[in-house]
Amino acid sequence: MTVAAERIARLEELARAATKAGDHDRARYYVRLARRIAERNRLSLPTSFKRFTCDDCDAYLLPGENARFRLQNGHVVVTCSCGAHARYPYDE
Numbered sequence: 625m626t627v628a629a630e631r632i633a634r635l636e637e638l639a640r641a642a643t644k645a646g647d648h649d650r651a652r653y654y655v656r657l658a659r660r661i662a663e664r665n666r667l668s669l670p671t672s673f674k675r676f677t678c679d680d681c682d683a684y685l686l687p688g689e690n691a692r693f694r695l696q697n698g699h700v701v702v703t704c705s706c707g708a709h710a711r712y713p714y715d716e
Contacts, residue, residue, distance in 0.1 A: 628665040632658045636673050639684040651684040680708035 625633075639654035655677050662669050676685045683704060685691035692703040695714075702710045 626665070626667075628661050628667055632661055632667070632669065632673070635661075636670070636684075640676075640686070643684045643686050643689065648683060648690070652682045655682045655684055675702070675710075675712060678704040678706060678708050679710065680704065681706040 635654045635658040639651040639658070642648075642651040642654060658673065659669065659682075661667075677683070678685060678691075681704060683690055683706065685702065685704060687693045690705040694701045694703070699711045699713055702712070704710075
């Protein structure tokens, strides 16, 4: 694992902890920083990171706190508190 990939994983942990603590601005900062590191090093973000971040407002999403997760016709529909939607398929 490269240094950049390790840093992205650590920033994901920090963003999750900051969101749980209620510090949403700090979590957004960590998400933006992780995305910049991935772009700069030409890495793709881990799937867990992509699924739990909002593309519109860069918030780290936690079910029940700032996001709603619903199952619909073979898809997970994630609705952020900013109103953005994301859909991901799942196997039944």
